[in-house]
Amino acid sequence: MTQSNRISRRQFNAAIAGLGAASALAPFGIARAASKLKVGVLLPRSSYEALIGQSCQLGADLAPGVLKSMLGVDIELMNADTESNVNTARTRAERLIHEGAHVLVGAFDSGQTAAIAQVAEQRGVPLVINIAAAPQITKQGYKYVFRNFPTAIDLVRNGLSLIGDLFHATGVEARTAVFMHVNDTFGQAMTGGIMKTLPHLKQLTFKIVDTIAYDPAAKDLSVEVSKAKAANADFLLLVCRLNDSIVLRREMVKQRWHPMGVVDPGSPGIYEEQFAKSLGKYANYVVDNPPWYNPKGALTGMVEEAFRKRNPGEKFVYHGLNAGYTFEAIMIAADAFRRAGSTDPKALADAIRATDIDKRVMLGGPIKFNAEGQVEGNKSACVQILDGVPKVVLPEYAAEAKPVFPWPEYKKA
Numbered sequence: 021m022t023q024s025n026r027i028s029r030r031q032f033n034a035a036i037a038g039l040g041a042a043s044a045l046a047p048f049g050i051a052r053a054a055s056k057l058k059v060g061v062l063l064p065r066s067s068y069e070a071l072i073g074q075s076c077q078l079g080a081d082l083a084p085g086v087l088k089s090m091l092g093v094d095i096e097l098m099n100a101d102t103e104s105n106v107n108t109a110r111t112r113a114e115r116l117i118h119e120g121a122h123v124l125v126g127a128f129d130s131g132q133t134a135a136i137a138q139v140a141e142q143r144g145v146p147l148v149i150n151i152a153a154a155p156q157i158t159k160q161g162y163k164y165v166f167r168n169f170p171t172a173i174d175l176v177r178n179g180l181s182l183i184g185d186l187f188h189a190t191g192v193e194a195r196t197a198v199f200m201h202v203n204d205t206f207g208q209a210m211t212g213g214i215m216k217t218l219p220h221l222k223q224l225t226f227k228i229v230d231t232i233a234y235d236p237a238a239k240d241l242s243v244e245v246s247k248a249k250a251a252n253a254d255f256l257l258l259v260c261r262l263n264d265s266i267v268l269r270r271e272m273v274k275q276r277w278h279p280m281g282v283v284d285p286g287s288p289g290i291y292e293e294q295f296a297k298s299l300g301k302y303a304n305y306v307v308d309n310p311p312w313y314n315p316k317g318a319l320t321g322m323v324e325e326a327f328r329k330r331n332p333g334e335k336f337v338y339h340g341l342n343a344g345y346t347f348e349a350i351m352i353a354a355d356a357f358r359r360a361g362s363t364d365p366k367a368l369a370d371a372i373r374a375t376d377i378d379k380r381v382m383l384g385g386p387i388k389f390n391a392e393g394q395v396e397g398n399k400s401a402c403v404q405i406l407d408g409v410p411k412v413v414l415p416e417y418a419a420e421a422k423p424v425f426p427w428p429e430y431k432k433a
Contacts, residue, residue: 056094057357059083059350060121062112062136064129067104068237068263071294072342076128076150078334079343082326083350090322093354102132110135117143122363125349128288128342130154131205137165146356146369150349151288151342154209158394164369166393168348170286170311170400172206176213177221178400179285179309184223185414186283186307186402190425194254194280199228200244200268201259202236202287210259210287229253236261241271249277255426256282262289266298273302280426284308291403291410293338303405305427307413312401313340314383315418323347323381337410344381352377352387383418 061080064073077099084095098121102109109132113124117139124140124147127133133152140147141162149157149167153175158167170178187194199214201207211231218224230251234244245268248256256279260268266289269282284290290308314320324336327343336343356371357363373393378386385397402414406421413423 055363056096057354057363058096058098058120058122059353060098060100060113060116060119060124060126061346061350062100062102062109062116062124062126062132063346064104064109064127064132065101069104069129069261071292072262072288073102073104073128075292075339075342076346078327078331078339079150079323079346080125080350082323082330082343083347083354086323086326086347087351087354090351091354091358093358095350095354102127102129104129104132106131106135109133110139113139114143117145121145122357122365123148123353123368125150125346125353128152129204129206130157130209133157134205137162140164145365146353146372148349148352148372150346152206154205155213156209158392162393164365166352166372166389166395168352168387168395168398169345170398171213171394172209173213173217174396174398175286175311175400176210176217178311180214180217180221180224182309182400182402182414183283183285184221186423186425188223189414189423192280192425194226196229196251196253197226197255197257198248198251198253198279199231199257199259200248201231201233202261202264203233204236204261206287207233207236207259210285214257214259214285226254228257234264236264238264238267241268242275244268245271245275245277249275253279255280258282258284259287260284260289261287262292262294265289266295269299269302269306278427278429280430282306284310286310286400288341290405291338291341293335296405296408296410300408303408305404305406305424307402307404307423307425308410309400309402310341311345311398312383312403312412312418313344313381315412315420317379317381319379320344320381335409340381348381348387 100112113136128151130152153172155171286309296303360367360371383399401412403410404413411420
């Protein structure tokens with residue numbers, strides 16, 4: 021985005037005042053695009069990742085209305101279900117391109133996203149990744165693949181640093197941890213990042229005494245939890261998904277394992293509504309350090325208002341991460357389309373590469389892509405389940421409550 025295309029704070033605030041196209045377009049001074057941008061949205065809306073994929077879809081569904089009022093761009097969503105399967109993700113990406121998608125967005129899961137990235141690159145159609153952390157996706161020299169989400173290494177660095185902040189804020193010193201992680205592409209990438217990063221973070225003095233991998237689709241984790249409990253570590257360091265995190269926490273209760281707490285350096289699942297609904301009081305005090313939305317951002321307020329109108333009865337807090345990053349992915353495509361004035365894939369890719377968006381939903385710096393197609397500077401927050409609701413407890417400038425650590429049941433049998 022050139023300096024002449026930047027939106028001033030006064031213009032942006034004027035657009036926030038209403039979602040109607042007439043009121044928002046005038047202060048932006050943006051001409052309507054000559055044609056419609058067709059966005060192929062690939063998400064796991066069924067099988068074991070269904071709830072998270074559906075949560076991402078809520079952000080996609082908001083995008084056409086909000087972005088038309090912001091940017092004057094007409095967007096047509098072409099939705100496809102990856103069914104939480106890598107091969108299905110690949111074939112659905114091919115189908116969307118065949119049916120006329122100008123740009124692809126997706127797909128939350130790193131394995132599925134890697135498959136879609138190969139298709140996008142081979143077919144020369146831009147892919148804007150909403151959520152997927154495996155570093156190798158943007159290490160292939162691709163020209164049509166862009167990611168506005170931290171890599172696993174960045175997730176780990178941000179998440180582990182927040183663990184140190186959590187210990188400092190609560191005056192707790194944990195010496196040992198047992199590490200449990202899903203064995204999928206994401207889990208392996210996170211594990212590699214943790215093992216590489218942890219020794220270099222001097223503020224963290226705990227040692228991992230055992231590492232236990234498990235299948236994210238597992239229905240029974242009794243053996244794995246029993247082994248973790250036997251490690252007698254101060255706390256559980258966990259990299260998980262949604263369904264398995266529920267199974268694991270229930271098994272901890274069943275086996276009466278009460279460490280200082282469960283701390284996730286930044287994977288999905290714990291902050292989802294289904295986690296709290298399924299576990300009730302046993303969801304409380306679990307900590308996750310994921311990338312998070314900025315609750316004080318002007319664009320966040322605009323998106324949240326649109327979310328409430330479209331989804332009465334739903335709470336934005338349970339969808340803010342998934343919906344926010346998905347919305348931003350489509351915003352990136354729409355902004356590039358507006359500037360390129362074309363649906364030509366090379367022109368769109370070149371425009372995406374030149375993105376410079378400083379008003380965003382998520383915590384972090386401006387959306388700018390480096391030479392690898394990766395946005396740097398995305399931030400994380402320490403989010404703890406309190407009274408059944410995920411609340412930011414760190415950093416202090418964004419905190420909604422004070423952290424509780426260790427949890428009240430520590431060492432009870």
